[in-house]
Every structure is written in structure tokens, then in C-alpha cells.
Amino acid sequence: MALVDLLTLAEEKPELKSKVYRELLELGLSTPDYCYLCGRCSGGCTSMRLLELKPHEIAALARDGFIEELVGSEIIWACAQCLQCRERCPQGVSPVDIILKLRSIAVSRGAELPEELSKMMMSILDTGLIQEPREVVGRSGRKYTREALRLPPAPRPKDMAAFSEALMSTLEVVLGGV
Ligand code: SF4
Numbered sequence: 001m002a003l004v005d006l007l008t009l010a011e012e013k014p015e016l017k018s019k020v021y022r023e024l025l026e027l028g029l030s031t032p033d034y035c036y037l038c039g040r041c042s043g044g045c046t047s048m049r050l051l052e053l054k055p056h057e058i059a060a061l062a063r064d065g066f067i068e069e070l071v072g073s074e075i076i077w078a079c080a081q082c083l084q085c086r087e088r089c090p091q092g093v094s095p096v097d098i099i100l101k102l103r104s105i106a107v108s109r110g111a112e113l114p115e116e117l118s119k120m121m122m123s124i125l126d127t128g129l130i131q132e133p134r135e136v137v138g139r140s141g142r143k144y145t146r147e148a149l150r151l152p153p154a155p156r157p158k159d160m161a162a163f164s165e166a167l168m169s170t171l172e173v174v175l176g177g178v
């Protein structure tokens with residue numbers, strides 16, 4: 001459902017907003033209350049073309065308590081997590097962390113991950129990498145592997161089983177009790 005439709009059905013959920021605020025404070029970030037809508041975050045957003053709403057508008061909606069509506073929207077999956085908004089905010093507000101909190105709530109409620117994100121998660125669980133290293137194309141059109149560029153192999157966890165177990169436990173803690 002489009003966010004604009006969800007907003008017309010909006011219900012205030014102060015406990016959910018308090019939870020998101022508490023978790024942002026635990027990360028040492030400012031809450032969206034400190035946002036004065038300067039737009040610096042949106043000016044550097046990598047996903048601007050994908051986002052139905054700009055990062056500063058997401059922060060404003062979170063501040064106004066539309067957490068439930070944002071959680072149910074596809075918007076939260078469009079962010080590329082480039083962290084520009086966190087870097088650029090003069091107030092210590094981090095739209096990307098607000099988005100990640102909203103994703104956690106959505107997943108804990110059984111929301112299906114977008115296909116690309118699912119593939120990335122499976123790859124991390126299997127190999128410790130979001131994807132296997134790819135060849136890069138030089139100016140001449142020739143392809144180069146890491147080895148050809150004399151780069152060391154991409155570092156991976158030494159004990160994959162222990163790594164996967166730790167990651168799953170962390171996810172359970174992060175997603176638990178939402
Ligand atoms: S982290 Fe997401 S919301 Fe923030 S600037 Fe990057 S793409 Fe945009």
C-alpha cells in the first residue's frame with residue numbers, strides 16, 4: 001500500500017515511537033525531535049530517485065508518530081544504506097538509523113524482505129560476505145579479478161559456523177520483543 005494511503009488510516013502509537021526513540025538514544029544518536037528540516041540529509045541521499053519520501057521527511061513522520069504507517073510502507077526498503085544522511089546531519093539525527101529501526105520492526109512482524117536483501121542475508125550467512133567479489137572492468141573493457149589486481153583474497157570469518165550462529169543470535173536479540 002502506498003504511504004499516502006497508509007497515512008489516511010493513521011492511528012497514534014506512542015509506545016512504538018518511544019521504543020524507536022529509546023533505541024536511537026542507546027546508539028548515541030539524537031531523536032527526530034532535534035531535526036529542524038534543513039534538508040542536508042536529503043541533499044546527499046543516494047536513493048533519492050527511489051524514495052517516495054526524502055530522508056528528512058521520514059525523520060519528520062517518525063517525530064510526528066507515524067511509525068506504524070512507515071513500517072507498513074515499501075519506502076523503508078528503498079534506502080541504500082550509504083550513510084550519507086547520518087554523516088551530513090548537523091543535529092546528530094540519523095534518518096538511516098530510523099529506517100533500520102523501522103525495518104527491524106517490519107521483519108519481526110513477518111514482513112517479507114525484498115529479494116535482493118534476502119539474497120544478501122543468505123550470502124552473509126553462507127560466506128560472511130554480502131556477495132562474492134566481482135570482476136571489475138577497466139577502461140579498455142578488459143575484466144580484472146582481485147588476483148589480477150594483486151589484491152589479497154576478500155577476508156572471511158575463520159569459523160563460518162560460529163559466525164553464522166553469532167549472527168543469528170544477534171538478529172534474534174535485535175528483532176526480539178518488538
Ligand atoms: S542511508 Fe539511505 S536515506 Fe540515508 S542518504 Fe543513504 S540512501 Fe538516503
Ligand code: SF4
Pocket residue numbers: 034035036037038039040041042055056059088089090091092093094095
Ligand atoms: S540533516 Fe538532520 S536536521 Fe537536517 S533535515 Fe536531515 S535529519 Fe533533519
